[in-house]
Amino acid sequence: MKKEKILIIGANGQIGSVLTDVLKLQYGSDHVIPSDIRVPEKKDQLFERLDVLDKNQLATLVNKHNITQIYHLAAILSAKGELHPQWAWDVNMNSLFNVLELAKEKSIQLFFPSSIAVFGKEAPKNQTPQYAPLTPTTVYGISKVAGENWCQYYHDKYGVDVRSIRYPGIIGYQSLPGGGTTDYAVEIYHAAVKGEAYTSFLSENTTLPMIYMDDAIKATIAIMEAPQEQIKIRTSYNLSGMSFSPIEIAQSIQQHYPDFKVSYAPDFREAIAQSWPSSIDDSAARADWGWKASVDLNMMTSDMIKNLKMKYLSTVSA
Numbered sequence: 374m375k376k377e378k379i380l381i382i383g384a385n386g387q388i389g390s391v392l393t394d395v396l397k398l399q400y401g402s403d404h405v406i407p408s409d410i411r412v413p414e415k416k417d418q419l420f421e422r423l424d425v426l427d428k429n430q431l432a433t434l435v436n437k438h439n440i441t442q443i444y445h446l447a448a449i450l451s452a453k454g455e456l457h458p459q460w461a462w463d464v465n466m467n468s469l470f471n472v473l474e475l476a477k478e479k480s481i482q483l484f485f486p487s488s489i490a491v492f493g494k495e496a497p498k499n500q501t502p503q504y505a506p507l508t509p510t511t512v513y514g515i516s517k518v519a520g521e522n523w524c525q526y527y528h529d530k531y532g533v534d535v536r537s538i539r540y541p542g543i544i545g546y547q548s549l550p551g552g553g554t555t556d557y558a559v560e561i562y563h564a565a566v567k568g569e570a571y572t573s574f575l576s577e578n579t580t581l582p583m584i585y586m587d588d589a590i591k592a593t594i595a596i597m598e599a600p601q602e603q604i605k606i607r608t609s610y611n612l613s614g615m616s617f618s619p620i621e622i623a624q625s626i627q628q629h630y631p632d633f634k635v636s637y638a639p640d641f642r643e644a645i646a647q648s649w650p651s652s653i654d655d656s657a658a659r660a661d662w663g664w665k666a667s668v669d670l671n672m673m674t675s676d677m678i679k680n681l682k683m684k685y686l687s688t689v690s691a
């Protein structure tokens with residue numbers, strides 16, 4: 374087992390809950406401290422309730438567990454952020470400052486997740502390059518652009534070893550999404566497996582970059598474990614998995630459930646999606662630290678359906 378002592382902030386969320394389990398397998402259960410402002414139903418023995426906006430509480434926790442690495446996943450996501458812009462800015466920025474300051478003082482290695490939401494209408498929509506203009510339309514995107522730049526600042530000025538990925542929309546069977554614009558791509562599988570029809574809040578041809586949870590976790594751990602000299606970008610790396618629209622995911626699901634019905638009722642999230650890229654050029658991540666996605670749409674559909682069926686079956690029989 375590896376020696377790091379890892380704090381996960383936002384461990385009760387869509388990514389954090391899965392990342393916690395994978396890191397525990399790789400580093401040993403007693404090397405991973407999950408924390409969140411919300412206490413999960415099934416609490417890990419080492420779970421710590423933490424409001425990351427409370428600097429003192431964060432420092433106490435880091436000292437108590439001799440933390441050497443932090444995955445800072447807590448944030449207010451794109452759709453929720455548009456409903457409460459000032460709160461989203463406050464949480465997303467002040468949490469990052471607290472974590473960056475501590476990383477500086479204690480030489481802690483830090484992971485900061487950015488997003489495709491950093492791009493706006495001025496960026497090329499297809500194969501959006503690493504250094505496209507960053508003119509986001511959401512408070513969430515603005516906070517991620519600012520966050521990326523602060524990460525670079527702390528790296529350049531104070532030598533903080535902070536690493537970051539611009540995640541596409543993440544899809545997994547293990548957990549539910551927390552208020553983003555790509556949530557439909559998880560909800561649609563749950564509806565199909567439960568035998569229900571689904572109404573998409575994005576229109577049928579809105580194509581977005583997405584990634585399967587397994588690939589997202591693989592990328593997250595790979596960038597953290599890469600040798601320092603391979604990390605040449607200290608804002609955030611573009612990352613690509615796959616790209617599809619609601620109608621394409623529906624068709625992929627209909628290969629398993631031919632009677633599955635999908636209708637389209639775009640809401641305010643459609644405008645957010647329209648401002649984002651359709652596909653991402655991740656050649657820098659490939660060249661610098663060997664990134665390569667391995668799951669495509671149909672592979673993901675088979676795996677999601679297989680696992681959700683088991684999940685619902687065990688809930689019914691429990």
Ligand SMILES: NC(=O)c1ccc[n+]([C@@H]2O[C@H](COP(=O)([O-])OP(=O)(O)OC[C@H]3O[C@@H](n4cnc5c(N)ncnc54)[C@H](O)[C@@H]3O)[C@@H](O)[C@H]2O)c1
Nearest residue numbers: 383385386387388410424425447448486488540542543551
């Ligand atoms: N899920 C995606 O598709 C996606 C895509 C791009 C980027 N990201 C980024 O990845 C990170 C994790 O995303 P997620 O989907 O798991 O989000 P999520 O909303 O599912 O989870 C975030 C977690 O943070 C916790 N949290 C919120 N405020 C907190 C606070 N003050 N103190 C401690 N914990 C707090 C929440 O309780 C929640 O469990 C975020 O930074 C998000 O911006 C996610």
